[in-house]
Amino acid sequence: MKNLRPFHLAIPVDDITEARNFYGTKLGFLEGRSGSEWVDYNFFGHQLVCHLAQLNKSGANKVDGKEVPIPHFGIVLEWSQFEEFEEQLRAVKIKFIIEPYVRFKGLPGEQKTMFFKDPFGNALEFKSFKDDTNLFAS
Numbered sequence: 001m002k003n004l005r006p007f008h009l010a011i012p013v014d015d016i017t018e019a020r021n022f023y024g025t026k027l028g029f030l031e032g033r034s035g036s037e038w039v040d041y042n043f044f045g046h047q048l049v050c051h052l053a054q055l056n057k058s059g060a061n062k063v064d065g066k067e068v069p070i071p072h073f074g075i076v077l078e079w080s081q082f083e084e085f086e087e088q089l090r091a092v093k094i095k096f097i098i099e100p101y102v103r104f105k106g107l108p109g110e111q112k113t114m115f116f117k118d119p120f121g122n123a124l125e126f127k128s129f130k131d132d133t134n135l136f137a138s
Contacts (some may be wrong), residue, residue: 006045006046006047007044007046007047008046008047008049009043009047009048009049009073010038010048010050010051011048011049011050011051011073011118011120011122012048012050012051012052012053012054012055012056012120012122013050013051013052013053013055013118013119013120013122014052014053014054014055015048015052015119015120016034016036016037016038016039016050016052018119018120019039019050019118019119019120019131020039020080022118022119023039023041023048023050023118024041026094027088028088028091029041029042029043029048030042037051037052038050040054043075043113043122044075044077046075054108055117055120055121058070058071058121058123063103064103064104066098066127067097067098068098068115069097069115069117069123070123071123072077072115072122072123072124072125073110073122073123073124073125074124074125074126074127075126076113076125076127076128076129076132076135077127077128078128079112079128079129079130081128082100082112082127082128083112085126086100086114089114089116095116095117096114096115096116097115097116097117097123098113098114098115099114100112100113101113101114103127108134108136109129109134109137110130110131110133111127111129112127112128113125113126113127113128114126114127
């Protein structure tokens with residue numbers, strides 16, 4: 001596999017000021033470039049862009065007995081980084097859809113995961129694998 005490059009993800013928001021408060025202030029992501037209808041964030045070395053747009057509807061799928069929101073996005077963090085970020089989220093009273101927990105314990109895909117929504121209804125998942133070589137294990 002070639003060296004992985006940063007991904008770019010654009011998501012809809014209906015209020016740029018509220019996006020800045022959530023992603024910049026609460027989550028602590030550094031702001032990059034911006035315009036009157038969009039703002040870039042450093043999302044753990046990746047480019048996340050919040051664009052003013054109409055918000056869409058979503059659904060859910062059952063995974064490990066939990067209702068996982070669809071669509072969702074996120075990133076795979078290191079184990080200790082996940083724990084630090086979880087503490088940061090709890091400190092700013094993020095309301096979790098799925099509280100942080102260990103999924104698939106003792107199996108090849110063992111991972112910590114947590115889900116929450118931004119103020120615009122976009123679902124985020126952050127996860128961490130006990131062993132990163134199991135990222136795509138079946």
